[in-house]
Amino acid sequence: MIVLYGHVLVLAGMTFFLGLVCILVRRNLIMTLIGVEIMMNAGAIAFVGASLKWHVLDGQIFVLFLFGVAAAEVAVGMALLVTAHRQADSLDSETFNLLKW
């Protein structure tokens, strides 16, 4: 016996919330990507807990694919970030407002 599944969900929800706050509040593009990683990690926690609760392995397998998506996402994100820094010489998200009306 570990804990109630609701507690795992609350932990995952709070971690997800911290990542969301990181995206909304921080102005640095690197911190935005870090926020996305935190949120993906929170989703993984919820999936593993659900997999244990219902004794279905698919939750854990989904987390495996989530890791793959996270790795691809961070690779493309970092390449975009380096390109943006090369063009605008800044990592502040306020700098990139050319499409803003």
Next chain:
Amino acid sequence: MTGSAILFYALGAVILSATGFAITRRNMVHAVVSLIISFLGTAVLFSLLGAPFLAILEVVIYAGAIMVLFLFVIMMLRPEQSSVRHSFLRGWGPGLLVAGAFLVSLTLIFFRGHLSSNPLEIATVMPAVFGRIVFQKHWLAVEIISFLLLVALVAAIQLGRGKEDEKGEDTV
């Protein structure tokens, strides 16, 4: 309260405090190192929740590869601390809005009681069983993920090459 429950709450405290520490740092190297601690805590949590293979993968991929990639980029670009101080409400206004919505939904989850009927039992999935089911039931998804990684690799190389100048040399 059993030993694994104590371990769960301790790990939860470590994960939440390390993540909270990470997102409030102005120095990004500190943030990344603190986030590594959070991911290591998540790895131990996975192994507690019966997924030892995913625990290893969490250490290797998240705490190892992804965070080291962040460290590389931070050290390569040397991002200056933003000299402009944005006003408080611009960043924190939507943050507080989301906080309110989150608290409401968290309270709903917690007091519905539907998901909290009985405690989780300890069960462990061995990596051999895990791998067999992955490649028996989900082989197509494995192929799609490998293709996604290939596309990401090509995109990263293409983006990282930079513009070619008139002489046809890469300006990297």
